[in-house]
Amino acid sequence: MSIIDVNGLTCDYGRGRGVFDLHFTVEPGEVFGFLGPNASGKTTTIRHLMGFVKPASGTCQIEGRDCFESAAVIQETLGYLPGDISLFSDMSGKAFLSFMAKYRGMKTLGRTKELIDRFELDVRQPIRRMSKGAKQKLALVCAFMHDPSILILDEPTASLDLLMQHAFIDLILEEKKKGKTILMSSHRFSEVEKTCDRIGILKNGRLETVSSLDELRRTERRVYIVTLENEEAAHALQHENISVIEAEGRMLKIAVYRDLRSLLSILVNYPVMTLDNAGQSLEEIFLHYYGGEDE
Numbered sequence: 143m144s145i146i147d148v149n150g151l152t153c154d155y156g157r158g159r160g161v162f163d164l165h166f167t168v169e170p171g172e173v174f175g176f177l178g179p180n181a182s183g184k185t186t187t188i189r190h191l192m193g194f195v196k197p198a199s200g201t202c203q204i205e206g207r208d209c210f211e212s213a214a215v216i217q218e219t220l221g222y223l224p225g226d227i228s229l230f231s232d233m234s235g236k237a238f239l240s241f242m243a244k245y246r247g248m249k250t251l252g253r254t255k256e257l258i259d260r261f262e263l264d265v266r267q268p269i270r271r272m273s274k275g276a277k278q279k280l281a282l283v284c285a286f287m288h289d290p291s292i293l294i295l296d297e298p299t300a301s302l303d304l305l306m307q308h309a310f311i312d313l314i315l316e317e318k319k320k321g322k323t324i325l326m327s328s329h330r331f332s333e334v335e336k337t338c339d340r341i342g343i344l345k346n347g348r349l350e351t352v353s354s355l356d357e358l359r360r361t362e363r364r365v366y367i368v369t370l371e372n373e374e375a376a377h378a379l380q381h382e383n384i385s386v387i388e389a390e391g392r393m394l395k396i397a398v399y400r401d402l403r404s405l406l407s408i409l410v411n412y413p414v415m416t417l418d419n420a421g422q423s424l425e426e427i428f429l430h431y432y433g434g435e436d437e
């Protein structure tokens with residue numbers, strides 16, 4: 143049985159905003175990255191998984207339980223990091239974590255202390271005086287302190303500096319080794335690349351793709367760099383039926399879908415000096431799905 147099962151989830155806020163007919167699962171022990179540009183529906187999906195909102199249609203289940211109907215039971219054990227961290231501002235970090243430990247019936251605070259040290263968090267300050275980064279660290283400690291087997295993290299590193307982003311990646315890799323199931327939304331490609339087994343890419347409330355990183359890297363779209371003998375030829379080539387990503391002087395960067403033959407049949411008519419496979423970083427592949435470049 144999948145740990146998280148989203149089946150046809152729809153939440154229509156009007157004017158194309160919301161999420162529409164989402165289908166995906168997260169399997170036991172999997173780290174699933176949920177990616178998408180601003181306003182693509184990541185938080186909306188996560189809020190449904192947390193049972194804060196009833197789906198307009200479709201269902202969300204965690205461990206076979208309906209997320210809305212069984213929200214209280216699910217939230218008891220889950221580790222959750224909200225995107226908008228509004229914590230009890232008059233409490234100190236320490237008082238807040240003690241309150242959460244008590245609420246969760248935790249017997250020991252060893253792991254909480256270890257997380258505080260790991261993220262170099264000063265828990266003596268009142269939350270209202272904490273920097274954005276410190277608040278995010280506090281929320282992270284809170285999400286992981288009870289050693290939950292399932293974690294849902296909404297932009298967990300949005301306010302962390304580089305050093306702490308690395309500390310977070312290390313933590314996720316350790317948790318993964320322990321068999322935890324994690325869904326996290328993120329904007330950071332490098333973080334996703336280092337931690338996630340599969341990713342779902344959202345755009346305008348719709349899932350563009352759900353793939354493993356290997357599948358994404360083997361994407362059917364390849365990028366080639368063509369260098370021509372002169373600028374006139376490069377200019378003329380741009381007007382052919384090809385997908386030009388970038389043009390500079392005698393050089394064109396061209397995206398090819400599936401089959402190179404159609405490009406080659408055009409290139410034979412041009413004074414081509416070199417043809418190189420440009421390779422693609424994961425970031426470029428994501429940007430393609432996000433709808434930039436050649437779309």
Ligand SMILES: Nc1ncnc2c1ncn2[C@@H]1O[C@H](COP(=O)(O)OP(=O)(O)OP(=O)(O)O)[C@@H](O)[C@H]1O
Pocket residue numbers: 155159160178179180181182183184185186187225
């Ligand atoms: N309660 C609401 N009422 C109306 N519209 C909403 C509501 N919540 C979210 N939206 C809209 O739905 C869309 C998706 O928002 P959501 O917060 O899920 O995106 P996101 O991918 O998490 O974005 P970001 O990366 O900016 O946090 C946005 O256009 C947002 O304005």
